[in-house]
Amino acid sequence: MSDLLEISDLSICFDHGPRVVNSLSLRINAGETLALVGESGSGKSISALSVLRLLDERHASYPGGKILFRGEDMLTAPEKRLRQIRGREISMIFQEPMTSLNPLHTIEKQISETLELHKGMRGPQARKRCLELLNLVGVHNPESRLGSYPHQLSGGQKQRVMIAMALANEPDLLIADEPTTALDVTVQQQVLELLRELQQKLGMAILLITHDLTIVRRYADRVAVMEKGELVESATAEHLFESPAHPYTRKLLDAEPPSSPPSPSENPEPLLEVRDLDVQFPTKRSLFGKVTESFHAVQRASFELGRGETLGIVGESGSGKTTIGHALLKLTASTGDFQLDGEHLSGLNQREFRPWRRRIQIVFQDPFGSLSPRMSIAEIVGEGLGIHDPEGSDTHDEKVTRALRDVGLDPDAKHRYPHEFSGGQRQRIAIARALVLQPDIIILDEPTSALDRTVQKQVIELLRDIQTKYGLSYIFISHDLSVVRALSHKLLVLKQGTIVEYGNAGDIFQSPREDYTRNLLNAAFFYQNTTTTN
Known part of the structure; x- marks a missing residue:
């Protein structure tokens, strides 16, 4: 096989600061899949964006190195030539499709544009x-989807x-940057199998950027490991996977969640x-506002x-996982009955339910989106105390400090703001905000979905320790079944709103x-299953 892409001694920096990528050398052969792995901030996506010169060159610069595509240096190619290559000879699947697709244009218009x-x-x-x-x-039914907008x-x-x-x-060459991060396991498997089929059919090479080593093990031909902007192993x-040479690679491979939860009390x-x-959510109303159609x-x-x-x-997207959590918090209307400590809460209105919110807290999926950028960490964590414990204001600072220590954060950082913390640290802040009220139940809605495996493992261990220390109960909503297995004593499987x-x-x-449960488990633990079978 010949080298399709060769990156040689590439260095990248922003605003003439320190190098965020240092002397990176990689090669990708025609028709093969190279996986680029490493934790957040290791330089994976920046290196991939540089192949197509998609970094903002008012701030990004390349102190050294070459990026040769079929022998042509992309770093010195004129803009006209780059436009010919982008989307035609080299394409890219970006990490977040919702922000990558234009919300103002239909699917047909966006695909037609590149054609x-x-x-x-x-x-x-x-x-x-x-x-x-x-x-x-x-x-499915593509004719009906051509006129759809991304939000649909x-x-x-x-x-x-x-x-x-x-x-x-x-x-x-296809550059796939975390193409399955937020997808359910069954959809994830479908997307990756699709890419492999298309690769074989079209003979293209794939640069796969991911933090999921299960995917790498199953789909990659070769693997390159990056740490802090440098290539440490290839x-x-x-x-x-059989004989990792570098300690950092071994650390990544050892970051799989535990295979069972801590033992509950008998x-x-x-x-x-x-x-x-x-x-039920109303989907259609009459002229006078009466609900005529609804989604169950x-x-x-x-x-x-x-x-x-x-x-x-657990369950696929749209199965009702998050809706159950929101219903228990009265964030969405519901019928039926639920009791906490024998007290019937379903019939309470919002004002009557308010005192009970202290006992049922939630940690949302996106810690950055759920933390106010205008509030310090002390204000964010202590906000609930001001609402539910206004008379104990003398002890609020002490409780915030204890909550931050419980989640492994330095209390001296409480006057900093969310943007100054990493993704894993922000998730710890969100957990501290829920924990400070000393609730009975914490609802955890996909709390590890966007985190690297190493950070995921830290958060899982943190949740297990807190549960043991305080006797907390969790409702853990996730599409990552390996994480669910590490924490859950009971399991509820949903399909289209039905258990x-x-x-x-x-x-x-x-x-x-x-069968539905078996399909979910087979998709999530494919590699372990095939290893056991073989």
Whole structure:
């Protein structure tokens, strides 16, 4: 195989500061998959964006090195030549499809744009090619999707549209930057299998950037490991996983979550009891405001949670996982009954329910979006105390300090702001905000989905320690089944708003009764399953 892309001694810095990438050397052969792995901030995405010169060159500069694509140096190529290459010979799937797709244009217009630019396709010819591409990437009923806008598609559908755009001109090199980060395990498997099929069909090379080493092990031919802007190890995937040479690589490989939760107390005291929880969202109203059509998001869900236990809730996007959490917090309207410590809460209005919010807290999926950028950490963590414990203001500072220590943060940093912290640290702040009120239950909504494996493991260990220390109960909502397995004593499996399986987590992971559950587990633990089988 010949080198399609060769990066030689590449260094990158911003505003003439220190080098964020230092002397990076990589090569990608035609038709192969090279995985670029490392923690956040290691320089993976910056290096990939540099291949197409997509960094803002008012701030980014290249003190040294070359990026040779078929022998042509991309760092010295004129802008006109770069426009010919971008989207035609080299394409890129960006990490976040919602922000990468234009919210003002239809799917057809966005795919057609690259066809018109590089192949001169317009009108019926472009429309026909758009339908072919959407069929190719597995979008159901593509004719009805051409006129859709990005907000009308699910996460998996948006990612498939991004892939269709990237493959529209059959590139020689596809750069896939975290293409499956926020996807459910079944959709994730579909997207990766699709990329592999298209790679074999088109003969293209793939530069795969990811922090999920399970994906790397299954799909990559070779692996390059970056730490703090430098390449620390490069090897075939088989060799790297069997005999990692660098301590940092071994650290990444050792970051898999534990395979079982901490032991709960025997016969835990009942805490939360939910019966026939039902949630419907109106989708159509008459001229006079009467609901004529509605979407049934959760249908007659019943479950229990003991003190000190964790209930894991899993299922694909749109299955109703987050809706259950919001219903228990009265953030969305619901019917049915739920009790906390024997007290019926479902019939309470917002004012009557307010004192109970202290006992049920939530940690949201996106810690940066849920933390006010205008408030210091002390203000964020202490805000709930001001609402629920106004008379104890003399002890608020002490409680904030204790909560920060409990989550492993330096209390001296409490006067800093969210943007000054890493993703893992921001998630710890969000946990501290929930913990400071000393609740009975914390609802954790995808708290580790956007974190590196090493940071994920730290957060999981933190949650386990806090649960043991304070006897907390968790409702853990996630699409990452390896994380769910590390924390959950009970498991609830949802499909389209209906519970398909519920019971002891260990039993369900070991012997699922339903085909839907088996499909989720097979998609999540494919590598472990094939290793065991073989």
